[in-house]
Amino acid sequence: xxxxxxxxxxxxxxxxxxxxxxxxxxxxxxxxxxxxxxxxxxxxxxxxxxxxxxxxxxxxxxxxxxxxxxxxxxxxxxxxxxxxxxxxxxxxxxxxxxx
Amino acid sequence: xxxxxxxxxxxxxxxxxxxxxxxxxxxxxxxxxxxxxxxxxxxxxxxxxxxxxxxxxxxxxxxxxxxxxxxxxxxxxxxxxxxxxxxxxxxxxxxxxxxxxxxxxxxxxxxxxxxxxxxxxxxxxxxxxxxxxxxxxxxxxxxxxxxxxxx
Numbered sequence: 549x550x551x552x553x554x555x556x557x558x559x560x561x562x563x564x565x566x567x568x569x570x571x572x573x574x575x576x577x578x579x580x581x582x583x584x585x586x587x588x589x590x591x592x593x594x595x596x597x598x599x600x601x602x603x604x605x606x607x608x609x610x611x612x613x614x615x616x617x618x619x620x621x622x623x624x625x626x627x628x629x630x631x632x633x634x635x636x637x638x639x640x641x642x643x644x645x646x647x
Numbered sequence: 648x649x650x651x652x653x654x655x656x657x658x659x660x661x662x663x664x665x666x667x668x669x670x671x672x673x674x675x676x677x678x679x680x681x682x683x684x685x686x687x688x689x690x691x692x693x694x695x696x697x698x699x700x701x702x703x704x705x706x707x708x709x710x711x712x713x714x715x716x717x718x719x720x721x722x723x724x725x726x727x728x729x730x731x732x733x734x735x736x737x738x739x740x741x742x743x744x745x746x747x748x749x750x751x752x753x754x755x756x757x758x759x760x761x762x763x764x765x766x767x768x769x770x771x772x773x774x775x776x777x778x779x780x781x782x783x784x785x786x787x788x789x790x791x792x793x794x795x796x797x798x
Contacts, residue, residue: 641694
């Protein structure tokens with residue numbers, strides 16, 4: 549039905565615009581779960597490079613860092629996550645790449 | 648004010664236990680010489696490396712938490728670089744980050760306590776009170792498909 553809106557980019561700026569457009573603009577053809585920053589939700593203050601169990605979900609198969617638009621991590625925590633992952637990579641706790 | 652550093656080094660899997668303790672005592676000696684001290688050591692044991700480093704596929708990880716100045720860490724860094732047994736090492740300064748974490752944590756507990764008192768509840772959460780998990784998901788209807796059907 550309203551195909552135009554569905555892939556309009558899930559950017560954050562959009563949400564503001566939607567509010568002004570009213571009900572019509574908000575209609576979505578499919579269910580989409582609201583993404584929440586894991587670290588804010590679980591109240592994890594300290595993203596440590598030694599904690600591989602915490603970091604592993606953010607480096608899927610190809611061992612690239614999961615982008616924010618997919619994981620829903622907030623900017624501050626994504627930044628901390630990035631330094632933690634890079635430190636862990638240096639110590640060979642997490643791979644740089646995977647074949 | 649004293650700084651706090653974390654040092655993690657990966658020792659080659661061929662090294663014997665005696666050699667590993669020897670490395671630890673070397674680090675300790677440097678720390679003492681440049682008036683720092685080792686707060687904690689932790690041997691993680693042998694772990695598989697995430698990728699091969701030269702010929703190695705495994706390594707023994709050792710973590711040391713050291714109180715001391717920048718000069719001390721520079722010296723340790725230099726020494727570890729020339730040690731053949733060590734295949735990787737990193738030094739990270741942790742004191743600043745730790746204090747920030749502590750501050751946010753205490754701020755948060757303070758806030759929640761104040762709010763709870765304002766609502767007339769005891770300041771600490773009682774056991775078995777409020778299952779947050781279920782409530783969270785229910786509220787999550789911003790992008791629900793039912794929204795369009797309301798009209």
